[in-house]
Amino acid sequence: QLVESGGGSVQAGGSLRLSCAASGYTYNRNCMAWFRQAPGKEREGVAAIYIGGGGTIYYADSVKGRFTISRDDAKNTMYLQMRSLKPEDTGVYTCAATSQFGGNWYDPSRFKYWGQGTQVTVS
Secondary structure, three states: OEEEEOOEEEOOOOOEEEEEEEOHHHHOOOEEEEEEEOOOOOOEEEEEEEOOOOOOEEEOOOOOOOEEEEEEOOOOEEEEEEOOOOHHHOEEEEEEEEOOOOOOOOOHHHOOEEOOOEEEEEO
């Protein structure tokens, strides 16, 4: 129901755009988000976007000003535009969706629907 694409290898300072294509049911959940997991580290929230509440957006402090999350409702697709990439951005990026209200946007346990992940490597 969630399929990511757009990962790859890039040099530090470069850019990538990730896409998350969703089924209509999954796309219309309350909140969609991007998570990432680096080797040996816990999964962390990168950015989230809500349908309600004016489309509130959240970013992890580590990516603010460099990453942009967005949605294209006509394509049932969510994006993550990543700029000024750093080696510490390396990891498997996964999109997720939830119908759950409340809680912290960066809490993976809130999300029911997950993609398979796409690798991003910054050297």
